[in-house]
Amino acid sequence: MTEATQTRRAELLDIAAKLFAERGFKNTTVRDIADAAGILSGSLYHHFDSKEAMVDELLDSFQNALWEEYDAIEASDRTPKEKLEAVVHASFDAIDQHHSEVAIFQTDAAYLSGFDRFAYLQERNVRFRDLWTGLLRDGVTAGELRADLDVELVYRFLRDTVWVAVRWYRPGGDLTPTQVADQYLHILLEGISQ
Amino acid sequence: MTEATQTRRAELLDIAAKLFAERGFKNTTVRDIADAAGILSGSLYHHFDSKEAMVDELLDSFQNALWEEYDAIEASDRTPKEKLEAVVHASFDAIDQHHSEVAIFQTDAAYLSGFDRFAYLQERNVRFRDLWTGLLRDGVTAGELRADLDVELVYRFLRDTVWVAVRWYRPGGDLTPTQVADQYLHILLEGISQ
DNA sequence: ACAGATACCAAGCAAGTGCTTGGTAGGTTA
DNA sequence: TAACCTACCAAGCACTTGCTTGGTATCTGT
Numbered sequence: 001m002t003e004a005t006q007t008r009r010a011e012l013l014d015i016a017a018k019l020f021a022e023r024g025f026k027n028t029t030v031r032d033i034a035d036a037a038g039i040l041s042g043s044l045y046h047h048f049d050s051k052e053a054m055v056d057e058l059l060d061s062f063q064n065a066l067w068e069e070y071d072a073i074e075a076s077d078r079t080p081k082e083k084l085e086a087v088v089h090a091s092f093d094a095i096d097q098h099h100s101e102v103a104i105f106q107t108d109a110a111y112l113s114g115f116d117r118f119a120y121l122q123e124r125n126v127r128f129r130d131l132w133t134g135l136l137r138d139g140v141t142a143g144e145l146r147a148d149l150d151v152e153l154v155y156r157f158l159r160d161t162v163w164v165a166v167r168w169y170r171p172g173g174d175l176t177p178t179q180v181a182d183q184y185l186h187i188l189l190e191g192i193s194q
Numbered sequence: 195m196t197e198a199t200q201t202r203r204a205e206l207l208d209i210a211a212k213l214f215a216e217r218g219f220k221n222t223t224v225r226d227i228a229d230a231a232g233i234l235s236g237s238l239y240h241h242f243d244s245k246e247a248m249v250d251e252l253l254d255s256f257q258n259a260l261w262e263e264y265d266a267i268e269a270s271d272r273t274p275k276e277k278l279e280a281v282v283h284a285s286f287d288a289i290d291q292h293h294s295e296v297a298i299f300q301t302d303a304a305y306l307s308g309f310d311r312f313a314y315l316q317e318r319n320v321r322f323r324d325l326w327t328g329l330l331r332d333g334v335t336a337g338e339l340r341a342d343l344d345v346e347l348v349y350r351f352l353r354d355t356v357w358v359a360v361r362w363y364r365p366g367g368d369l370t371p372t373q374v375a376d377q378y379l380h381i382l383l384e385g386i387s388q
Numbered sequence: 389a390c391a392g393a394t395a396c397c398a399a400g401c402a403a404g405t406g407c408t409t410g411g412t413a414g415g416t417t418a
Numbered sequence: 419t420a421a422c423c424t425a426c427c428a429a430g431c432a433c434t435t436g437c438t439t440g441g442t443a444t445c446t447g448t
Contacts, residue, residue: 144387183347187385
């Protein structure tokens with residue numbers, strides 16, 4: 001595979017990612033992607049097996065990159081609360097650096113995970129749940145978090161509140177992912193009451 | 195319009211609402227709706243002008259009901275913090291009682307608001323933003339909320355974190371909307387730190 | 389008994405969907 | 419220079435989409 005091929009493929013995949021993120025997977029046609037790339041829809045099939053294969057490649061590589069970071073944090077030598085903070089920071093970094101992929105995951109994972117090909121998405125969800133609820137429970141045990149927390153309920157809030165930020169966060173805007181993560185953690189840990 | 199007509203229409207609209215909520219507006223076909231109702235797709239057009247008219251009716255009536263409550267809270271005689279709590283409670287009640295409509299709004303509002311017919315959705319969003327940011331600013335002024343809050347950032351967190359609960363909350367499950375709202379407010383106001 | 393309304397069916401159309409096929413121009417390698 | 423490869427085009431196929439048309443069975447009020 002030559003370098004030019006790699007480049008063109010990556011270019012097309014990037015165009016597709018942005019369209020999928022904007023309009024959703026099902027609402028984006030192969031003609032939309034081809035138009036944005038300045039070619040005909042049939043020509044896409046020289047580079048990719050199918051429309052599904054495109055989104056699969058996007059989600060799979062993003063998930064692998066994300067979980068490398070999560071695994072490193074989980075295995076590191078920190079307190080539960082510090083790990084929680086690190087995971088939040090890593091997640092906002094992902095929203096910043098893999099914005100389209102996160103948006104696609106948020107919008108279309110439920111729909112896609114119904115297909116065999118995307119079964120790994122559900123497995124990832126389970127791992128994510130185990131990671132968060134484990135950290136929360138450890139934090140309570142270590143006395144870093146309040147003992148009266150409903151861990152399952154808090155987990156759902158955390159999971160959704162972190163990832164839903166992809167809907168309004170714009171990479172390259174006023175706020176860095178670090179700033180957003182810090183503000184978020186401040187609210188989450190200390191509350192907004194005076 | 196006889197009572198039977200009203201009933202059948204409402205029945206069909208309810209079936210459509212559940213399908214739209216589950217799979218999204220664009221991913222639900224008129225044949226899906228008709229199948230679920232046990233009729234042919236063409237027969238739907240005896241009751242409704244179009245697929246768009248169905249979702250329009252659902253979203254419009256839901257939004258009107260919700261804003262009646264919001265307006266009453268805003269006009270009531272309470273402190274900003276109490277109003278904030280009341281609005282959160284009203285929102286979780288809406289998730290409980292108008293589950294499908296909230297889910298449709300969450301999933302498809304961005305797509306639908308691109309059409310002239312659904313321009314009112316954007317106007318509602320502006321009003322919602324004004325309501326929340328106003329309450330937050332009043333709360334800071336009144337000394338009920340921390341003075342160092344980035345109101346715009348906190349607003350985005352609140353808006354999304356409340357409504358995203360529709361993804362996991364199930365009406366008739368273990369938790370009442372009041373319980374969820376109380377837990378949520380506890381986390382939001384006091385934080386999870388020990 | 390009959391006129392109208394209601395709720396539906398049977399058939400199908402035009403537009404749009406993902407994808408396939410057979411081909412070509414231009415570059416690279418042997 | 420011949421063989422091959424990359425990136426694309428032009429045309430179209432099989433299918434799905436929202437919606438339309440003309441008709442029928444059943445009920446209700448007069």
